[in-house]
Amino acid sequence: MRSNENRRNFIKLTAAAGAGFWAAAGVQAQETKSPNEKINFASIGIGGKGSSDSNDAGRAGNMVAIVDIDKERLEQAGARFPDAKSYTDYREMLTEMGDKIDAVTVSTPDHSHAPASAMAMKMGKHCFTQKPLTHSIWEARRLGEIAKENKVVTQMGNQGTAERGVRRAAEIIQGGGIGNVKEVHVWTNRPVWPQGVAKPEAQPVPDTLDWEMFIGPAPYREYADAYHPFKWRGWWDFGTGALGDMACHTFNMAFMALNLRDPISVEAESSGHNGQTYPKWSVIKFEFPELNGRAPITMYWYDGGKLPSPELTKDLPLDNGKLSSSGSLLIGDAGKIYSPNDYGAKFHLLPEEKYKNYEGPAESIPRSPGHFKEFVDGIKGGPEPMSNFPNYAGPLSETILLGNLSVWTTGESGKGKVIEWDAKNLVAKNAPEVADIIKPKYREGWADLI
Secondary structure (H helix, E strand, C coil): CHHHHHHHHHHHHHHHCCCCCCCCCCCCCCCCCCHHHCEEEEEECCCCHHHHHHHHHHHHEEEEEEECCEHHHHHHHHHHCCCCEEECCHHHHHHHHHHHCCEEEECCCHHHHHHHHHHHHHCCCEEEEECCCCCCHHHHHHHHHHHHHHCCCEEEECHHHHCHHHHHHHHHHHCCCCCCEEEEEEECCCCCCCCCCCCCCCCCCCCCECHHHHHCCCCCCCCCCCCCCCHHHHECCCCCHHHHHHHHHHCHHHHHHHCCCCCCEEEEEECCCCCCECCCCEEEEEEECCECCECCEEEEEEECCCCCCHHHHCCCCCECCECCCCEEEEEECCCEEEECCCCCCCCEEECCCCCCCCCCCCCCCCCCCCHHHHHHHHHCCCCCCCCCHHHHHHHHHHHHHHHHHHHHHHCCCCECCCEEEECCCCEECCCHHHHHHHCCCCCCCCHHHC
16 A cells, blocks of 8 residues: 555656646646656446546556456457456456556446445545446445545546536526526436336356356346346446436536535436336426525426426427427526536527627636546646545435435336435435435445445
8 A cells, every 4th residue: 555655646746747727718737748657547347438438548548457247348448458457356456456556447337336436445546437426325425435535536427527518507507697596407318228127037147248246236136138238227226227327417517506415305206117127207306405595496307208398498499399308407587598418518598689698707617628637637636626526426426316216216106205305314214215225235245345
């Protein structure tokens, strides 16, 4: 651990002289050219989003290890990273190569985000973890604590946070551009994977797959191709459904602008579910209390083809008379802001005639040099990345994942309980049946990682 701490300090100190701060718009951090300051990365999960995350890491430093449960993917990634050692078990990789690694990317199925990230951070590794940060609310809170305890740089992979447009929209909202916001509506075209289906029959495990590592901390079940690859998102044990997949993007503008953390209640209706997969559709209502002078706000989430009512959207700039398949609408007492974009990077201020010559407030949120570059610059002693675990990504993920508590209570009937939420203690005051959704029970041998 001493040699690893010395390496972390060396990277920061050698970069500090040349590292600029991105507090001013358009200013990018400058990196020194010494090869000794290159960051040694390990990528845990190199398929799907892990492909681009590992590519980002490989461009930013040295890729010394790659991990994936699929040996075919490892072979393919090995061609991209010929100097990296390959593993199917991240625990083995971190144990064997800990002193050679400065930072990790974690791009696994949701249920393995927390244990992989926690193990790495406890060993002093900086951590970039895909959205949603975790599979459960307790894990999101815990990763923020571990990041603080170990003084590591962190960033969640909700890349839209770095967009200039979403930061400008947040400034306008914070500056009172649409008045006091009372309602937020967020919708998505997800799921685009199976949900509302029965548990499949067991199948033989492919020779190339480490099924034990796929299961990880989740309750054990036999392999079926209904789970892997990609389809895991729709299963309660592995994924977080449409809400977990997309809200870290589509809800991000409202969260950034209005500090929408710690709701006091949440309720849902859905198509109904069988306890195995998420429902085919859901509509979720969040209630946020007054916070530091910001008025109480109600937020509505829609997935599986559900959308805000035509009454709410009739005056929006529609494409061929149709609402965007994914987007957000914030309604204030002086105007509206509508984004037909997953990230909130593009937006319209309404009514258009009112905002025709509107300039808005001065810039107050630093512009980003790039989402992954924020992470790299932070490791080298620059500013803390915006979507860091303790202050941003953790609270954002907690808020989002709270919606699934009420979705769980919809059961087969489709009508959920109004969950009364104690954010400080992470307790659903009137719904003890969701305790295992808040904090999962890890399979034997996994709990010590977090």
